[in-house]
Structure formats: structure tokens, C-alpha cells
Amino acid sequence: MSFAAPSLLWLVLLAPAAAAAAVWLWRRRLAADAAWAARGLWSRLLPAFAPRRLTLSVAALALAVLGVAFALARPRWGSGEQKVERKGVDVVFLVDSSLSMGAFDAPPSRLFVAKSLVRRMVRDMPGNRVGLVQTEGDSLALAPLTLDGAVIDLLLDAIDPGSLPTPGTELAPGIETALRLFGQGGEKHRVLVMLSDGEDWGGGLDSEVSKLKENGVIVYALGVGTPQGTTVPIPGNPGEVKRDQDGSVVISRLNEDTLEKLARATGGDYLRATSAAANPSRIVAQIDRLEKRTIESQSLSTLEERFQWPLALAVLALLVYLGVGPFLPERLPPLPVRFAVARSHVLPLVLLTGLALPSLPWQPHLPAWVERWMYNPRERTERSIQEYQKGRAREAVEPADTAERLAPDDPTVQYDAGTVHLGAGDSRRAVSLLEKAAKGAEPGLSPAAHYNLGNAKLAAGDADGAVEAYKEALREQPANQDAKHNLELALREAQKRRMGGQGNPSGSRGQQKQNQQPSNQQGQGNPQPKPGEQSPGAQQKAQPQQGQGQQGQPQKPGEGQDDRLPQFRNQPDMNAREAASVLSAVENLERQQRRDQAARRARQHAARGKDW
Structure with missing residues (x-):
């Protein structure tokens, strides 16, 4: 007992x-x-x-x-055994990254708006499996169906206008790739979310509609841009615009008819998005009402309450x-x-x-003196951990807050409360709590506190603060591979924000609102547990990003960059900061190379027809 x-x-x-x-x-x-x-x-x-x-x-x-x-x-x-089931639908996001998606009629750019909408929808649809497909003249599956929304958030950063080898806009190859991600079976639980300006130069959509119906896939389309249209900028060449084979300036317009036809034919819906402030809640609500299937199931062994x-x-x-x-x-x-x-x-x-019972409705509103008499921080923290491990992060917040009120100066309580708030998506509150925990934590807790503080700051949009937190975690625990991985992400994010401030909106990102932590915790995104103690997410050990193939993986120093970065070769003893700087530099070079290649392809194909 x-x-x-x-x-x-x-x-x-x-x-x-x-x-x-x-x-x-x-x-x-x-x-x-x-x-x-x-x-x-x-x-x-x-x-x-x-x-x-x-x-x-x-x-x-x-x-x-x-x-x-x-x-x-x-x-x-x-x-007793409690069966915990996770139900949801399979959602594949099809993002058009053709040159026309760099147009500025949906400020700051069509592609920026599309990526912002994907991030927001992933955040607002927890519990669903999500995948990502990029399409232009051909298509590429960036992420298979996964429960880890942080993977989608990371891979969206790699999408730039005209970054695929084959230029143009063909929606059919993207639909084919999405159907392959869905696999066999699973009717009534499949959703394809298309984000495009609707310009399609390939045709063949009628046959794709038939395939979508046969596989039970519902299409929700978000048209990005305006019917009036605007010019198409050339990536990497400010002020230069796309011209057709006759030398005339190309005007790209939102083609709503194509997107609306696809959506209506499969029982879905269409929404126009003209800025990053567009609200996809109507689409999210319709997806949420769809019949769900069991995505994940596990049995938890629990002790029966006998009060x-x-x-x-x-x-x-x-x-x-x-x-x-x-x-x-x-x-x-x-x-x-x-x-x-x-x-x-x-x-x-x-x-x-x-x-004293945990499920009564008046419990969150108890007076402070009643809380001090009825509860103690240890019991409330244990309750919070139990809720968190069952996947109920929001339900874990209340007992964690109670424990923090009862012991406002205890670093362990602050760490657990901050971790729970981070898992529940309240990154700002998590930053406040984890900063206090990191300042007063003992050596055994300090690395985990700084690691989760970095996760919280990155989720709150403070990339520079996240970099410093990850560095501190690595100083105290140099072998922490997850901290190294997330430090790379934070450095890329910080560099990207600085580039965005110099007039590169398509490569910049707004405030991150992702509920998941940046390091993939085997598909759950749970923060790092305190060493030696049970804490939220303790059963899931952090691992590097998986399930994304070679997309989004930083290039190793010296690979394919000998002529550009000779000073980084033959240095096997680089520390974490140096390695992260190298990876950040390589990432920036790769991004610039993709833009240069897109610009060259745009000029080379100018006389071959519509390639935007």
C-alpha cells in the first residue's frame, strides 16, 4: 500500500x-x-x-x-491498467514553392504566409499525424507522417522559392507524392492541405481528383495571394523580376478556381489567405470534426485509489x-x-x-491557506508528472502551479512547473520559471534546467537567448547531444532573423508559436528530464531528428565545401561552439547556393515557357 x-x-x-x-x-x-x-x-x-x-x-x-x-x-x-489512446487524423501539407510563391502581394511574401499557416495549423491540431510535401515542377516528400510537429517546423525553414531542381508549378506530382505518404487503407481519416497560388501549368488534375476520392482523401485548399496579382521576384537578385520568353514582365495572380474545384470535389473547403494574419481556424475546425482513428495506444499500470x-x-x-x-x-x-x-x-x-481529491471542480480556486494546509509541493509535483506522462499536458499545469505557489523558491519545483508549461505550449511562463530554476539549481539539475530554458526561449521566439542557454547546458554537460542539436537550430534561427532584418522576408520567420520542443523526443517533443529523478516526459529519451531523410540535416564540416571553407578541415577536436558555428556557416552557404541556383534556372528557362 x-x-x-x-x-x-x-x-x-x-x-x-x-x-x-x-x-x-x-x-x-x-x-x-x-x-x-x-x-x-x-x-x-x-x-x-x-x-x-x-x-x-x-x-x-x-x-x-x-x-x-x-x-x-x-x-x-x-x-490496474489504464489504456491511453491517442486519436487523430493523418494530415499532409502540400506547399507550393514555385517562383511565383515569392511574390509580395501577400506580405511579406506568399511563401512566408504559406509556411506561417502550416506552423499555425500544426500547433492548433495536436494529436494528429502530420507530413510535409514540397512541390514545383516536380515534388519532394520532406517529412513522412509523424506525431512530432517540431519536424515540420524545422523542415519548413528549408523551403525557398524555386529551390527544387525542376522549376514551374505542377500540383499533380505533389498530390501523387502525398498519396504515397498516406499509404493503403485509412479511409475517412486522411486530409490533404494545399497551400498554393493556384497557378498550375502541368494539368492532369482531373485524374488526381479521382485518385483522391478513391483513397478517401479530403482536400482543404488555402489560396495564397490576390486575384490582382503582382510581379515575380528573382531569388537572390533584389529588384529583378521574372520575364517570359517575349521579354514581358510576368504578373502572377491567385487562381482560386483551380483550388476551389479540388476542395469541393473531395468534400473539403477553400480559404483565401492574403497575409500572415490570415486565420485558418475554419479549416482547423472542420478537420477536427472529422472521424478520428487510433494513432497510438499504450497501457499504463496504475495503483487504484482506495480513499x-x-x-x-x-x-x-x-x-x-x-x-x-x-x-x-x-x-x-x-x-x-x-x-x-x-x-x-x-x-x-x-x-x-x-x-483533497484531484478531480473536483473547485480545487483550482482554493484559498492559499487551504492549499498550504491540504497539499505539499512534492505531492502536487507528483500529480503533475502523472498527468504529463499520460499526454495531458494542460491538465498537468494546475498541480504544477500549486506546487510552485507552495514552494516559490525551490528550483526543483520551478523546473518541473516550467517543463510542464513548456509542454502545454505556454513558452513565456515556462521561460520565467526555468530562468529561476537555472539560477538556483544544484549541479545535478542545472544542465537540464538550462536545456529546457533553451527550448522555452526558442519556442518563445528568443533565438539569441536560446543559444546562450544551450551553451550553458553544454558547459555543464559537454556530452549532451540533444543540447548540441538544438544549439544548431537556435544558431540557424538567430542567423535567419538577422538576415530577415536586412530585407529578406522570404528567408525570415516571425515569432515561433510551436508548442513542441525543438529536439525530437521520439515523436513527442518532451523536455529533458532531471537526471536521476522522474520528471515530465521521463520515459522518453531525447534523440536526434529522425524520419526526415537527408532533408534538414546539417552538412558536416568539409563535405562538399573544401573550396569555400578550407579553414575548417582536419579539426577533429572542435568544441561544441566551434562546431555549431561551422554548421551555421554551412547552412547559410547552402541556402545562398539554392537561391543562386534558382536564379540561374529562372534565367535559363525564361525562353522555355511558364516556369514560375
């Missing part, structure tokens, strides 16, 4: 105290009665007097207090105490009156015990 709130077991000491107090009160009454009548006359003056019932009355009172104490401590015994038994014993003992005593009236009151008296005594006892 164990107790969910063992700190409340001290209440059992109130049982002998209550018994002693009851005996003292009865003795005072007996002494007062003896002052006006001899004890031998009591049987005649007080026919209901029965001194032998005094022992039973006191024992019943002590047993009632003992039962309440054990009920508040919440005894648990007997194992009902000591509580029932306490209620029974209290009734005995109220009905038995050394003094009873000659005539008992009517039955309804007796029930009313019993109810007035028992109901407060039941309500008081109920305050």
Missing part, C-alpha cells in the same frame, strides 16, 4: 488528541453534574445516563478522525459518535430531525475530505 499524499499522514495524530479532548470535556460535564447531585442519585434524576457508553463514544470519535486522516492521505493499493474505504469508515464512526453518549434524552426526537442533525455533522466532513 502507498499514499498519494503521505505528508498528510501526520493528521492521524489528531485521533488521540480528539479522544483526549472528548474525555476531558465529558469529565468536566460529569464534575459539574456532581456539584448539584450525588452520583448515586443520577440514575433516578437522569434515567438516560449510561457512563459505559463514554468509552464507545470516545473510540468512535477517534476512529472518525483516523478515517478522515487516511482518506486525505489517499491510500492506494491493487494495480473511499477510510472515508466510509469515518462517516460510520461519526454517526456512531453522534448516536451514542453517556447522556441521552428520555425521548429521541422525530426521525427527520435526527437525520437533519446527522447530515449537518456528516456533510462538512465529506466536503472537507473531498477537497
Whole structure:
């Protein structure tokens, strides 16, 4: 047997105290009665007097207090299995990255708006498997279906206008690739979200519509741009615009008819997005109403709550105490009156015990003094961890906040509360808590606190702050591969923001709103646990990004860059900071090379037809 709130077991000491107090009160009454009548006359003056019932009355009172104490401590015994299922739908995002998606009629650019919408929809649809496909003249599957939204967020950064080898806009190859990601079976649980300006120069969409219907795929289309249109910029060449084979300036316009036709034909919906402030909530709500299937299932072994038994014993003992005593009236009151008296005594006892139960609606609104009396940080933290490990991050927030209020200066409590808030998507609150934890943490906790602080700052949009936090984590724990991996991401993000401030909107990113942590925790995105202790997500060890093939993987120093970065070769003993700087430089070079290649292809194909 164990107790969910063992700190409340001290209440059992109130049982002998209550018994002693009851005996003292009865003795005072007996002494007062003896002052006006001899004890031998009591049987005649007080026919209901029965001194032998005094022992039973006191024992019943002590047993009632003992039962309440054990009920508040919440005894648990007997194992049971709780099946936790994760249900959702499969959602593949098809992002058009043709040259026309670099147009500025949907500020700051069409592609920027499309990527922002994908990030927002992934954030607003937790529990679904998501995949990512990039399409131009051909298509590329960037991410298979995964529960880790952080993978999608990372790979979106690699998408630039005209970055695929074959220029142009053909939606059919992208649809084919998406269908391959869905695989066989799974009808009624599949969604294709298309983000494009609708210009399609390849044709063949009618046959793709038939395939979508056969596979039970519903299409939701988001048209990015305006019907009036604008010029198409050439990547890497500010001020230069796309021209056709006749030398005329190309004007790219939003083709809503194509996208709306695809959506309506498959039972989906269409939405126009003309800026990054566009709200996809209507599409998200429709996807959320679709029939869901079980994506993940696991059985958790739990101890059964048995507080009902000591509580029932306490209620029974209290009734005995109220009905038995050394003094009873000659005539008992009517039955309804007796029930009313019993109810007035028992109901407060039941309500008081109920305050300790985790699922009652008034619990989050308890006064501070009640929280201090009823709970302790350890018990509330344990409750928070249990909820978090069951995948209920939002439900874990309340007990974590209670623990933090009870122990506002405890770094361990601050770390656990910050970790839970990070998992629930409240990155700003997580930053505040984890900063406090990192300042006062002991050596065993400090690396994990700085690591999660980096995750929180990166999620809150503070890439520079995340870099410093990851560096501190690596100073204290140099072998932390997850911190190294996330440091690379933070450096890229910081560099990208600086580039964005120089007039490169298509390569920049707004404030990150992703609920997941940057390091892939085997598909869950859980923060790093405290070494040696159980903490939220403790059963999931962080691993490098998986499931994305070679996309998004940083190029190793010296690979294919000998002519550009000779100073980085033959340095096997680089520290984490140097390695991260090299990877950031290589990433920037790769991005610039992709833009240069896109610009060259745009010029080379100018005379070959529509390639935007």
C-alpha cells in the first residue's frame, strides 16, 4: 500500500488528541453534574445516563478522525491498467514553392504566409499525424507522417522559392507524392492541405481528383495571394523580376478556381489567405470534426485509489459518535430531525475530505491557506508528472502551479512547473520559471534546467537567448547531444532573423508559436528530464531528428565545401561552439547556393515557357 499524499499522514495524530479532548470535556460535564447531585442519585434524576457508553463514544470519535486522516492521505493499493489512446487524423501539407510563391502581394511574401499557416495549423491540431510535401515542377516528400510537429517546423525553414531542381508549378506530382505518404487503407481519416497560388501549368488534375476520392482523401485548399496579382521576384537578385520568353514582365495572380474545384470535389473547403494574419481556424475546425482513428495506444499500470474505504469508515464512526453518549434524552426526537442533525455533522466532513481529491471542480480556486494546509509541493509535483506522462499536458499545469505557489523558491519545483508549461505550449511562463530554476539549481539539475530554458526561449521566439542557454547546458554537460542539436537550430534561427532584418522576408520567420520542443523526443517533443529523478516526459529519451531523410540535416564540416571553407578541415577536436558555428556557416552557404541556383534556372528557362 502507498499514499498519494503521505505528508498528510501526520493528521492521524489528531485521533488521540480528539479522544483526549472528548474525555476531558465529558469529565468536566460529569464534575459539574456532581456539584448539584450525588452520583448515586443520577440514575433516578437522569434515567438516560449510561457512563459505559463514554468509552464507545470516545473510540468512535477517534476512529472518525483516523478515517478522515487516511482518506486525505489517499491510500492506494491493487494495480490496474489504464489504456491511453491517442486519436487523430493523418494530415499532409502540400506547399507550393514555385517562383511565383515569392511574390509580395501577400506580405511579406506568399511563401512566408504559406509556411506561417502550416506552423499555425500544426500547433492548433495536436494529436494528429502530420507530413510535409514540397512541390514545383516536380515534388519532394520532406517529412513522412509523424506525431512530432517540431519536424515540420524545422523542415519548413528549408523551403525557398524555386529551390527544387525542376522549376514551374505542377500540383499533380505533389498530390501523387502525398498519396504515397498516406499509404493503403485509412479511409475517412486522411486530409490533404494545399497551400498554393493556384497557378498550375502541368494539368492532369482531373485524374488526381479521382485518385483522391478513391483513397478517401479530403482536400482543404488555402489560396495564397490576390486575384490582382503582382510581379515575380528573382531569388537572390533584389529588384529583378521574372520575364517570359517575349521579354514581358510576368504578373502572377491567385487562381482560386483551380483550388476551389479540388476542395469541393473531395468534400473539403477553400480559404483565401492574403497575409500572415490570415486565420485558418475554419479549416482547423472542420478537420477536427472529422472521424478520428487510433494513432497510438499504450497501457499504463496504475495503483487504484482506495480513499473511499477510510472515508466510509469515518462517516460510520461519526454517526456512531453522534448516536451514542453517556447522556441521552428520555425521548429521541422525530426521525427527520435526527437525520437533519446527522447530515449537518456528516456533510462538512465529506466536503472537507473531498477537497483533497484531484478531480473536483473547485480545487483550482482554493484559498492559499487551504492549499498550504491540504497539499505539499512534492505531492502536487507528483500529480503533475502523472498527468504529463499520460499526454495531458494542460491538465498537468494546475498541480504544477500549486506546487510552485507552495514552494516559490525551490528550483526543483520551478523546473518541473516550467517543463510542464513548456509542454502545454505556454513558452513565456515556462521561460520565467526555468530562468529561476537555472539560477538556483544544484549541479545535478542545472544542465537540464538550462536545456529546457533553451527550448522555452526558442519556442518563445528568443533565438539569441536560446543559444546562450544551450551553451550553458553544454558547459555543464559537454556530452549532451540533444543540447548540441538544438544549439544548431537556435544558431540557424538567430542567423535567419538577422538576415530577415536586412530585407529578406522570404528567408525570415516571425515569432515561433510551436508548442513542441525543438529536439525530437521520439515523436513527442518532451523536455529533458532531471537526471536521476522522474520528471515530465521521463520515459522518453531525447534523440536526434529522425524520419526526415537527408532533408534538414546539417552538412558536416568539409563535405562538399573544401573550396569555400578550407579553414575548417582536419579539426577533429572542435568544441561544441566551434562546431555549431561551422554548421551555421554551412547552412547559410547552402541556402545562398539554392537561391543562386534558382536564379540561374529562372534565367535559363525564361525562353522555355511558364516556369514560375
